[in-house]
Amino acid sequence: MKNSWKISEGKIRVIVFFAIMCVMASSIAPVAFSEESSFQFGKDNSLQTNLLQFKGKTIEIQLKSGGQLVGKLSEVGTQSILLKELRAKEYYDALIVTDEIAAVIFKAR
Numbered sequence: 860m861k862n863s864w865k866i867s868e869g870k871i872r873v874i875v876f877f878a879i880m881c882v883m884a885s886s887i888a889p890v891a892f893s894e895e896s897s898f899q900f901g902k903d904n905s906l907q908t909n910l911l912q913f914k915g916k917t918i919e920i921q922l923k924s925g926g927q928l929v930g931k932l933s934e935v936g937t938q939s940i941l942l943k944e945l946r947a948k949e950y951y952d953a954l955i956v957t958d959e960i961a962a963v964i965f966k967a968r
Contacts, residue, residue, distance in 0.1 A: 919963070922960065
């Protein structure tokens, strides 16, 4: 009897490709809001002052229109904020007018 376990070069490539894809998929899957925040709410603080505490952290912005954007807060201005590394839009950033923000969602614990 001949050994029936011969694997062709093409099959080896498929197996290696599948293994690499499985490893990549498990390592790329990001955990939403991986950074914890030590947010200190100031009831008399402006939105700008409160947002400054999240600079460099991943947050979700809920817009008055109902839209949502998740990304790293890069800049906080008096009338707008800049979100970078948008989730599901890796090659885009978002400049958001602060008057259009309905809520800021962040990981607290």
